[in-house]
Amino acid sequence: MSENKGEIKKMMIILSKATLENVYAAFVLANGARMEGIESEIFFTFFGLEAVHKKKMNSLHIATVGNPAMHIPTMVGGLPGMEALATSMMKKEMAKLDMPEVSEFLEILSDSGVRMWGCKLAVDMFHYKKEDLFEGVEEIITVGDFYKRSEGEGVHMLFI
Amino acid sequence: MEKVIAGKTIHVNEEGFMTDFKEWDNTIGEALAAENELSLSPRHWEVLTYLQNEWKNEVPLSIRKIGKSGVVDIKEFYQLFPKAPLKTATKIAGIPKPASCI
Numbered sequence: 001m002s003e004n005k006g007e008i009k010k011m012m013i014i015l016s017k018a019t020l021e022n023v024y025a026a027f028v029l030a031n032g033a034r035m036e037g038i039e040s041e042i043f044f045t046f047f048g049l050e051a052v053h054k055k056k057m058n059s060l061h062i063a064t065v066g067n068p069a070m071h072i073p074t075m076v077g078g079l080p081g082m083e084a085l086a087t088s089m090m091k092k093e094m095a096k097l098d099m100p101e102v103s104e105f106l107e108i109l110s111d112s113g114v115r116m117w118g119c120k121l122a123v124d125m126f127h128y129k130k131e132d133l134f135e136g137v138e139e140i141i142t143v144g145d146f147y148k149r150s151e152g153e154g155v156h157m158l159f160i
Numbered sequence: 161m162e163k164v165i166a167g168k169t170i171h172v173n174e175e176g177f178m179t180d181f182k183e184w185d186n187t188i189g190e191a192l193a194a195e196n197e198l199s200l201s202p203r204h205w206e207v208l209t210y211l212q213n214e215w216k217n218e219v220p221l222s223i224r225k226i227g228k229s230g231v232v233d234i235k236e237f238y239q240l241f242p243k244a245p246l247k248t249a250t251k252i253a254g255i256p257k258p259a260s261c262i
Contacts, residue, residue, distance in 0.1 A: 028261055035223060037244035099262060100224055108224060108262075111234035 009154030010039040012146070015048035017160065020062045020087060020102075023051040024094070026160045027105050034112040042109075043146045044137065045119035048160075049126060052116065052134040057102040061087045103134075110136030117141045117149075166191040177250070177257050181212075184254030192252045196243075200252075204240055207232050208253045215255040221246065222260035 011033040015026040026042060033040035050056045064070050064077035064086050076082065100108060110116070118133055118140040130140055141149075150157060163172050166187045171179045178184055189208065193200050200208075210231040214221055223246060227234040241248045250257055 031223065032261055034238075035244060035246055037242075037247075098220075098222055098224060098260075104224075108227060108234060111227070111238070112223065113238055 004154055007154050008033075008038050008156055010041070010150075010152065010156070012041050012043070012150045012155060012157045014043045014045060014146075014157070014159045015051060016046045018047040018050035018056075018060055020060045020090065022160050023048075023060055023102060024099070024105075026051075027102075027109060029158065030114045031105075031109055031112060034109075034114055039113075041115040041117065041149065043117050043119060043141075044133075045122045046125075049118060049122050049128060049133070051102060052106065052118065052137050053128065053132055054134060055132070057106070057134065060102060062090055106134050106136055110134075117146060119143065119146075165195075175251075175257065178254040179256075181215075181254050189252050189254065192254070196248050196252065198241065198248070198252070201240075203232075203236075207237065207240060207249060211249055211253045212255060215250075215253075220260060221250065221258040222262050224262055 011029065013026050013030055015023065017023070026048075030040040030042050044052050050060060061083040064072065064082045065074055067077070070077060070086065072082075077086075099105075114136075116134070116137045118128075118130070118137050120140050120142045123130075123140050130137070161172060161174070162169050163176075164170075168183070168185075168188060170183045170188060173179055178188075190200055193204070198204070210229060211221065214225075219225070223234060223237075226232060226237055226246070232240070237245050237249075246258055246260075
């Protein structure tokens with residue numbers, strides 16, 4: 001941490017989940033970095049790929065089961081329609097805060113210079129093609145490629 | 161705290177943002193831009209004027225709103241003010257730093 005007084009130069013964010021709250025967390029962190037003049041990149045892996053899948057990105061849900069902060073009993077959270085209900089409530093609140101939909105947020109990230117990558121292993125596993133993904137995803141790369149991109153001083157890595 | 165710039169005394173906070181917009185003028189804007197390694201083109205001025213007007217109308221500023229402003233898109237905004245665009249542009253414009261996370 002002694003290098004440049006610990007100045008953060010680049011955020012390397014790995015998004016492995018497609019629950020809405022995790023996707024937004026990754027996007028806000030990536031965008032927030034760019035707003036502060038910090039470089040940022042996102043590596044979409046496993047379910048995180050759904051956040052950049054053209055057909056899926058705008059129908060992501062928040063998790064109502066296994067999420068104690070929802071303050072609803074797990075069994076109730078598992079009832080049909082609960083996730084959709086909670087998601088639509090959360091989306092309304094987010095709209096009030098001027099939070100964009102996933103697809104629009106991706107455009108903002110891309111225009112702001114956030115570099116985005118798909119994980120090769122996960123893309124192969126889900127049988128996705130590069131064309132299925134948001135255009136801002138530059139390439140499908142391996143974890144090794146991602147580590148290579150993360151070399152340098154002041155680079156921080158974050159797993160979501 | 162006080163700061164002398166372009167031959168004038170202005171009041172700024174600890175991050176260098178002006179605390180009294182009435183003290184701001186174009187020469188101060190240019191000097192603040194130079195401190196941020198920028199020289200202002202007519203496009204910069206259009207954006208700065210837009211930001212000042214939004215602030216005067218008490219509209220909270222965010223990257224998303226700027227993208228939809230019709231004045232500048234997000235890509236060009238980052239080209240004009242490459243490092244921390246919203247922070248840098250508001251600082252040069254003499255208005256407070258926006259509290260937005262997006």
